[in-house]
Amino acid sequence: MIILLQELAAAIQASPGDVPAEAVDIYLKMKRDSTLANILDPDYQRKQFSVAAEDILQNYLEPKTCK
Numbered sequence: 656m657i658i659l660l661q662e663l664a665a666a667i668q669a670s671p672g673d674v675p676a677e678a679v680d681i682y683l684k685m686k687r688d689s690t691l692a693n694i695l696d697p698d699y700q701r702k703q704f705s706v707a708a709e710d711i712l713q714n715y716l717e718p719k720t721c722k
Contacts, residue, residue: 662691 666682667675683692693699 658690659694662689662694666691 663675663679666679669685670678670681673681679691682689683695686692
């Protein structure tokens with residue numbers, strides 16, 4: 656949550672004269688590889704959740720359970 660708020664603050668500070676929604680939109684267009692862009696990208700989030708789920712399954716369940 657803290658990272659999201661930091662990224663939103665950075666986006667708004669990058670365009671101080673714009674309303675926050677426009678500032679975020681401009682920021683995302685300028686920095687497509689930013690953390691904020693990744694947070695808002697559903698495909699990226701899906702991959703991250705998949706990796707986390709796989710990690711949980713491999714590390715916390717008995718091997719017999721996963722087969």
